[in-house]
């Protein structure tokens with residue numbers, strides 16, 4: 001089962017990479033996956049992980065990466081803000097999703113909510129707090145990531161970083177929507193703390209809320225995975 005899910009995820013990731021990365025090759029030194037399209041006008045590209053300067057030669061339509069030099073003066077501060085800050089959204093968001101799923105299951109059948117022993121409003125509040133902390137915590141993460149891109153990578157284009165910037169904007173926007181839905185009382189009843197699945201409007205709000213959380217979980221997982229490859233290599 002887990003093996004199947006892994007295969008499906010890796011097939012989807014491969015297809016996505018082929019489509020949006022275009023022709024790719026491995027850094028000859030650290031084997032990090034690089035996109036030929038990220039090279040500059042002189043067909044030169046600096047590996048974001050190991051810092052070697054690569055010239056992309058095209059031989060009969062095949063990409064042949066040639067290592068010329070190592071970028072020695074690239075600032076590589078040891079304790080960077082971005083990988084530290086990222087643990088706040090990545091660490092807390094799954095628990096906000098877990099709280100929402102527990103409340104959804106408790107709201108499905110009249111009587112199931114009783115299993116929470118009247119603690120549903122507390123759980124709903126705790127879920128909102130986790131959600132706010134995860135989304136607000138994504139702001140310094142995003143800012144420090146942009147700062148790193150500016151300084152450490154000198155604003156060079158990398159497919160991985162473009163994907164991370166786009167994903168971060170989606171995470172903040174969708175996270176903001178989920179917070180608004182939760183805090184406005186459209187999803188949870190103030191009295192019982194459960195989702196109002198009986199009314200069409202309540203059901204729609206609940207599905208939108210759960211969809212936003214599930215979508216953002218996928219986004220934050222991809223962001224963390226891609227970020228991890230930029231820190232640890234392939």
Ligand SMILES: [Zn+2]
Pocket residue numbers: 027028029030031032047048049050051052
């Ligand atoms: Zn490399």
